Amino acid sequence: MKRTILMVSAMALLAGCGKSTDAPKTETAAPAAVAAPTSGINPATMDTAVRAEDDTYRHMNGKWLDSFEIPADKARYGSFTKLADDAEQQLRELIEASAANAEAKPNTEPQQIGDLYKSFMDEAGVEAAGLKAIDSSLSTIDAMADKSGIPGLMAGLSTTGVGTPFVPFVHQDNKDSTKYVVDLYQYGLGLPDRDYYLKDTDKYRESRTGYVAHIEKMLTLAGDKDAAKKAKAVFALETALAKEQWDKVANRDPVKTYNKVELSKLDALAPGFDFKAWFTGAGMAGKLDYVIVSQPTYITGFAKLLQSQPLDAWKAYFKWKVIAEFAPYLPKAFVDENFAFYGTALRGIPENRPRWKRGVELVETSIGESLGKLYVEKHFPPANKARMEALVKNLLEAYKQSIDTLDWMSPETKKEAQAKLAKFAPKIGYPNKWKDYSKLVISGNDLLGNVARANAYAYQFELAKLGTPIDREEWGMTPQTVNAYYNPEKNEIVFPAAILQPPFFNAAADDAVNYGGIGAVIGHEISHGFDDQGAQYDGDGNLRQWFSEADLKNFKAKTAALVAQYAAFEPVKGYHVNGELTLGENVADNSGLTIAYKAYKISLGGKPAPEIDGLSGEQRFYLGWAQVWQGKDREAEAIRRLTVDPHSPPSVRGDATLVNQAGFYDAFSVKEGDKMYVAPEKRVSIW
Template sequence: MKKQYLLSALTLALVASVANAETTAAGASAKSAKAPVLSAGIATEFIEPSVRPQDDFFEYLNGKWLKNTEIPADKSSWGSFAKLRDDTLPQLRTIIERAAAEKSAAGTDTQKIGDFYASYMDEARLEQLGISPLNAELAKIAAVKDKSELPALLARYVKLGLDVPVVFYIHQDAKDSTKYVADLYQAGLGMPDRDYYLKTDDAKLADARAKYGQHIEKMLSLAGDKNAAANAKAILAFETEIARVQWTKVENRDPVKTYNKVELSKLAELAPGFDWKSWMDGAGISGKASYVIVSQPTYLKGFAQLAGKTPLDTWKAYLQMHLVDAYASYLSKAFVDQRFAFYGTTLSGAPQNEPRWKRGVGVVERGLGEAVGKQYVKEHFPAERKARMEKLVANLLAAYKDSIDTLDWMSPATKKEAQAKLAKFTPKIGYPNKWKDYSALSVKRDDLVGNVMRSREVEYNRELNKLGKPIDRDEWGMTPQTVNAYYNPELNEIVFPASILQPPFFDANADDAVNYGGIGAVIGHEISHGFDDQGAQYDGNGNLRDWWSPSDHKNFKAKAKMLVDQYSAYSPLPGYKVNGELTLGENIADNSGLAIAAKAYKISLKGKKAPVINGFTGEQRLYMGWAQVWRTKMREPAQIAQVKTDPHAPGQFRANGTLKNQPGFYEAFKVKQGDKMYLAPKDRVIIW
C-alpha cells in the first residue's frame, strides 16, 4: 500500500491560534492589528429552507447550489475541491507564462518551465509533426521479430509511462521500513477497472466497452495501422483476459495479502513462461535489489501464461495502441480529440476539453511540479500560514492523544502501542523542506513529446536510484499546489499541501467553528488513516506488524462491519451502490476525523459558550463546515467510475453518512427518532 488520500484533532488553545491570529495582509502584525470581526464562514446563500437539516443535511446546506450550479463543460464533476483547483490554475498560469516569456539561462528551472509550456502551446508545430514524434518508438515495436524480445521492450515502456501489464513502484519495504523496495503491481488496462471488461449484465459498462473498442480502432487508424479493425478486436480480447486474472480493488486493499517477498531468482518459479530476468535487466532493478514484493502473485502467474499464448501480432498491436494512447495528448489535434472523446466524454461525461492553457499548466506540473510549486509557495503561501497550521496540527495530535486514553473498546496494552504510534507521526505542512532537483532533465522548446518522455524517464530514474539508499524522510508525494492531502503509513506521516489550506477548508477570516469542521476534520481524517483498517496494521515505524490484541481486533471489526453495511446501502445512481468494503478506510477516517474535530472544538472553548453567528451556534457551524466541504455534483459516467474504482464514497454520503454517526450532530440540530438523518444509538458507529 502506497498512500491514502484525503481528508483530522486538537486541544486547549487552538481558538487563539487559528481564527484570532493575525491576518496575512501585508504589514499586519499580531500585536498591532485590531482583532478582526470574524464571519461564520458558511455559504448560507446555498441553504435550501424547504429541506429540514434533520432529514437531509447535505441537501439542506447545499440545496440551492445543487439546483442552480451547472457543472462546467470541461469538467466531469464540480464542487469544493474542483473549484479550489480551478481558482489555483490562473496563479500557476501566471508563473508558467512569465517563465515562458523570459530569456532564462539554459538549464535553469525557469528555462525548463517556460520551454516545456511553450512546446505544448505551439499547436501549429504539433499539427505539422502529426504522429512523427512517436515514429522511433513505433519502429521499435514493428521491428520485434520474436516474443523473446518483449520483456525488455515492456520494461522500457514502464520507464516511458505506458500502462503495460506489469509495472512497479519504489517505496519502503512494509516489513523493514529502513529499506526501499520495488513492488510489482498489476496494470495494463485501458479502462478504469476489470468490471468494465467482465460485467456482462450492466448496459452502461457494455456501452463503454463497445466505445472502447471503437476508440482503439480509431487510434490505430490515426497511427497508420491498415488492420486497425481486426487489431482493435484482438486488443480488447487481450485486455479482457488480463482483467480476468487481475485482483479486485477490495482485494488490493489488504496490505498483508499484497505483501509477498520474492527473490529475483525465484520469479520464474512463481510465474513461469515469461523472461523475468530480461524484464528486470531492462527495468534496471537487476543489480540494485535481490528481491521484490509481488502484490498479486496469482495475477503475475496468470499474466505470464497469457503472455506466452498471446500471438506476437496482438502484442505488437497492443503496445502500439498503448504507446499512441499514452502520448496522444501531446500530438496533433486529431489524436488529442480522439483521446478526449473516449476518456473525457465517454468515461467521464465532460462534453468539451479544458482550454489549452489549463492543459498546458497540467503538463508542466507533471514534468516540473516542485519547480513550479517552489515559486507558487513564494507568491501565494505566506510563512505565517504555515506556522499557524503547524500549531493547529500539533493541537489536533494532542486531542487524539487524549481521545485514545478514553476509548472503551481498546485494551490498555493496545492503547500504549497506539500512543507510541501517534507520538511518531510526522506532520508536513505547505511545502517540502527540500525541493526536487531537476538538473537531469533536458527541456527543448520545440520537442513536446521528447520533453514528456525525458521527464518521465528522469522521475523513473529518481525512483529507481532509491534502491540501496537511506530512506528520504523529507520527500513529498504531492506538490504544494495540489488540492488534497494524504497519510503515508510507511513513513507514518500526514501531509497537507499549501493549496488545500484555503476556504472552504481553512478560512482565516472565519470563526473557529467552521475551521474545526473543515480543515480540523481534514487533519483528523488523515491522522485517522493511521488507525483505520489498513493503517492500523502498521506500527509507528512504518512496519507491517500486528500490534492489536485479539479482543481489539474483534471490537474494531464489529464497528468496521457496521460502517461497511451502512455505506453499502447508499446509492448515488439507480443500479449502482457504494462499495462499503472498498470505501471502508476513508469512511473510518471521515467518521473519526470529524469526531475528533468536534471534541477538540469543545476543548478549545475552555468552558465558554460559543458565539452565535448568523443565528447558528458554534456546534452547528462546525457540522455545517464539514458538509460544505463535500459540496459536489458529478456527471453520470464519472459517478459510475467513482463507484467502481474510488476508495472514497460520493460527497453526499461522506457528508450525511458521517454526520449520522456523530452524537454531537444530534444535539446540535435536535435530530430525533422519525427524522431521516436519525440512527438509533445502537446503530451509530463511534470509533474515537
C-alpha cells in the same frame, strides 16, 4: 513509478525532493485592523426549506446543488474543484511569466517551466512533428520476430511512462521501513477497472463497445491498415488480463499484497517470462535481492497469457499502449479522439479543457515542485502555516485523549496506539527541501521529447532510491495540490498549501467552521493511521499486527457495521457505494470528524462558543463539514467513481458521517422521527 497513498480526494500528484534550499520567501500585506470573526458559513448556498435534522447536506448546499451547472470541460465540480481552478489560474500567471523570460539560462527553473509550456502551446509545431518522436518505439514493436523480445520491450516502455501488464513501484519495504524495495504491480488495462471488462451492466457494455471503436480509430490515425482486426485483438487480450487481475477490495489488503519473492524464484512464479531481461531493461539488474509481488496469481496468469496469446496480438497491444500514453501530446486528431472516449464517453464531459489548462497540467505533472516553489513564494502567507500547526497540535492532542477513553480497546493495545500517535510526522504547506530538476533537458519546440524525458527522469529519480536511506523529507504531493494525505510507510500526515483556503481553512472565520473543515481534514488524515489499512502499520511504518486478538475482533465488528451502513447508499440507480472499497475513507471521515469536534471543544478552553448569524458554535462546526463536501458529478463520472474511487460520493460523505456523531444530535436537537436520526445502537463509533 507512482505509489498509491491514502488521501482525502482522488486527485494526486506524486513528486519528490532534491537538494536543500532555504525556506521560500513569501509576500505579505501590511497589517490590517483586526475584524470580528465571521461564521464562515455561506448562506447563499443553503436551502433553509430543508431542515438540517432531515438532510444536513442539502440544508447547507441545496441552492447550490439545484442551480449550479458543471462546466462543460469538467466531469464533476465542488469545493476541491473551485480551489483547484483558482490555483490553476495562479499557476498560469507564474508559468506565462517564465515563458516570457527571454534571459532564462538553460536548465534553470524559469527556462524549464517556460519552455515546457511553450512546447505544449505550439500547436503548429505539434502538428508538424506528427508521430516522429514515437515512431522508433512503434517500429521496434513491429520488428519483433518472436516473443523473446517482450520482457525487454516491457521494461523499456516502463522507463518512459508507458503502461504494460505489470509495472514497478519503488517505495519503503512494508516490513522493513528502513529500506526501499520494488513492488511488481498488476497494470495494463485501457478501461478504468477490471469491472468494465467483466460486469454485465448497460454502462459497462456500452463502454466496452466504445473502447474497441476508439482503439480502431486511434490505430487508423497512426496509419495502421489493419486497425479493426487489431483493435479486437487488443480488447480480447485486455479482457484476458482483466480476468487474472485482483479486484480493488483485495488490493486494499496490505498483508495479501505483501509477497516477498527472491529474484531466483521469480521464474517459477512466471514460467517462460525472462525476468533477467526485464530487470536489465528496467535498470535494476544487480540492485535487488528480492521484490514484492503484489498479486502473485496475476503474474502467473500473465505469464500463461504471454505463451498462449499470439505474437501479433501482443504487438498490437504494445503499439496501442504507446499511442495511448502519448495521445494528449500528439496532433489534434489524436487529442480529439482520445478526449471523445476518455473524456466524453467514459466520464460524460462535453468539452475538452482549453489548451492552456492542459499545458499547466503538463508542467505540474512534469516539474511540479519547481512550479510549487514559485506558488508558495507568491500565494502562501506564513500565518497560514502557523495557524495550521496549532490546529494539527490540537487534533493530535484530541486523538491522544480519545484513545484513552475507548471502551472497546484493551490497555495493551491503547499503549501501542499511543506510541504510534506520538511518532506522527506532520508536514504543512511545502517541503523543507525541493526536488532538483536541473539535469532534465526541456526544449521549447519538442513536446513529445519533453514528455518522454520527463517520464524517464521521474523513473530514474525513483530508481536512484534503491540502496539509499529513506528520504523522510520527500513529499508525495506538490504545494499547489488541493488535497492532503497520510502515508502509512512514513507515518506522516501532509497538508499542501493550496488546500489551506476557504471553505477548508478561513483565516477570517471563527474557529468552529475551521475545525469542521480543515480540522476534520486533519483528523481524517490522522485517522488513516488507524483505519482498517493504516492500523496494520506501527509507528515506524512497518506492517505489524499490534492489536490484541480480542481488540482486533472488536475493531472488525465495528468496521463491518460501517461497510453495511455505507453499502445501503445508491447515488446512481443500480450502483451502490462499495462499502468494502470505501471502508478506509469512511473510517477516516467518521473518526476524523469525531476527533475534530473534540479538538474544537478543547480549543474553547471550557468557555461557550459565540453565536454568529444565529448559529451556535456546534452548529457551525457541523455545517462547516457539510459545506466542504459540496459537489456534483455527471452520471457517467459518478458510475466510474463508484467503481474505482475508494472515497464515497460527496453527498454521502456530507450526511452519512454526521449520523454517527453524538455531538451532531445535540447541536441540532435531532430526535426520533427526523430523517437524519439513527438509533444509538446502530451508530458506528470507532476512534
